[in-house]
Amino acid sequence: MTDELVLTLTVNGRPVTARGGAHLTLLRWLRDVVHVTDPKYGCGEGICGACTVLVDGEPVSSCILLAAQVTGSSVVTASGLSNEDGSPSLLQRAFHAHHAAQCGFCTPGMIVAAAALLAEGGNRSRTELREALHGNLCRCTGYGPILDAIEAAYAEGGEAGVG
Amino acid sequence: MFVKPFRYVRVHDVAEACDLLRDEEEAKVLAGGQSLLPLINAGLFEPGLLVDIAHVPAMQGVARSDGYLEVGALACHAELASNAEVRAGQPLLARAASHVGNPRIRNRGTIGGSLAHADPAAELPLALTALGATVVATDGRTVREIKADEFALSYLSTQLRADELVAHLRVPLLGPGWGWSFTELSRRSGDFAIVAVAVLLRCADGHVLEARVAAAGVGERPVRLGGVEAALSGATRLELPERLGPVREVDPASDAVASAEYRRGLLATLVRRGVDEAFARSEEP
Structure with missing residues (x-):
């Protein structure tokens, strides 16, 4: 004490x-x-x-x-989501490719929340993704590209997206 | 963010926690911290010592006993929403838990903490009020039982004494013939409800035999709506709308989120929807 x-x-x-x-x-x-x-x-x-x-x-x-x-x-x-050799994980690459960051302030939390979803496995519709991420706010309102990136990570490798 | 430093101790049994609460000045219980830490971050509360009870074994988990679910005060919202015993034994409680905050809050926040914090719009105290649950509180020496609908006294205040903890909850199982619903409206997903309504109906041969209806967000604590319950007695599903008019037994206040008039109208709407949903569910096999 x-x-x-x-x-x-x-x-x-x-x-x-x-x-x-x-x-x-x-x-x-x-x-x-x-x-x-x-x-x-x-x-x-x-x-x-x-x-x-x-x-x-x-x-x-x-x-x-x-x-x-x-x-x-x-x-x-x-x-800590990067691959062991320090290269960006599939999910991180998807955020980059889809321009899923504007000012970038929400991005570290957003990508961790997305990694937790990918780690649960399965797949999610866009509506389910929105619901699952309702607790992560982007004040630039860049939700479209963020959802695009997560959908791409699901499509390309599912759980592997966690890196 | 720059809070006044305080001390921290992790305890492993209830007696140790209660002794500290008695002996230490400005000591406060910490479980999940999902209501307490925001208050501390905002500078609204400056504790001297936080007593972390999260690892007390006797207050964990959910177990089914004769006619009841025994819910440990440290059961978190995510556990209540997904636990098979809760979903089968008292689905209203599981649904209410799924409405709390966001996934991060549900991973850490506890049912005992929600009760002890006593936000008047909180989902779990409302569910426990509708369900006729019993709060089992202890000061480490003696145990007392408090009815859930009498536990909160007003905004953020309860019957708990300074050296008492919520140890566990006793929640009646959903009996045969009962239907249930939990409905709420909030401005954004994850916000506290503007108004929330929990309904339990026991129906047979197409008629309501018994009704339990409670609301939150319309007063200083969750309330049973006795007038609504009485009005439903004997009704068929088609008769439900004519039995339900304006709810006169509450006196909601206006605040930054909604006017009293809006809350009153919303309450009537949610009661109507909730009662119909519960009736329909009572007829499911």
């Missing part, structure tokens, strides 16, 4: 141990303590999805989750 905690998490496949304030959200711990800056701070309420990361495979809002709550867990952020 201290103000500071030493936490160990696996971040994008790499074990990381760091000391930080007990009050730090996972997002702040990632960005400010271990300098993994692809998840973004948007609303601070779990609504916009810019901070989406995978914790043990499940999408969560890292802005409303304390790092202390998930110590010992495996965290994957957008940059």
Whole structure:
């Protein structure tokens, strides 16, 4: 029961141990303590999805989750979706090919949310995709190309799109 | 985002949690944190200590017992929406859980947390009110049972004392002959409902024998609509519309989202739709 905690998490496949304030959200711990800056701070309420990361495979809002709550867990952020050799995954390539980013602020959360959907397997209609992604907001309103990219990733490789 | 630092402790049993809540100043329970952390991020709440109960084994999971589902307070919304026992035993609860927030919130948010937070438009307290569920609360020494429809007192306030936790919920199973529905309107998918309505109807030979109707978003806590329930008694499906007029027993307030008049009209519409859907479902094999 201290103000500071030493936490160990696996971040994008790499074990990381760091000391930080007990009050730090996972997002702040990632960005400010271990300098993994692809998840973004948007609303601070779990609504916009810019901070989406995978914790043990499940999408969560890292802005409303304390790092202390998930110590010992495996965290994957957008940059951790790349192939092992560092090349872009199928899903990342699809986002690139379909111009699925405008200002880019929502993109790290959007692509992590999409990766979680692909990892569930199966296929989804465009309507089902919209519903599944309703918790990720793009303030440029670039939803069309984003859905195009995810549909292309489904079509080209399904689960392999996770890379 | 730049919040005042606080301390954190993870506990492994209920007594340990309640002792901390008694002994430590400004201590608050943390489960999923999906309502608490937004309040902290917004600077609306500054705890001294968060007591993380998420790993208390006795408060996990869903089990079926004689006539009831025993739902651990730490069951998350995604689990309630997908759990086979819940979907078969009390589908209204599973449907209500699927309406909460977005997939990320459903992965972390808990049913006990939703009850204890007591947002007046929240789905799960509404479902538990309609279902006649029992809240089992404990201070680590004694246990008491509180009816779900009496649990919330007003906006964001409940009967829970500062050193008490919601341990689990006892939810009656859906009996034979019962139909159900859960309907809500929100401005965007994932928002809190403007108005939400939960209905349970027991029907036989084409007539309503028993009705349980509750609404959220029309007052300071979810409410049973006794007048609507009485009006439905004995009705056939074709008679339902004439039995249902304006709902006079609630007094909704106007706010930034909707006027009182709009909420009142929406409530009448959702009750009409919800009752018809529940009746139809009661006739399914």
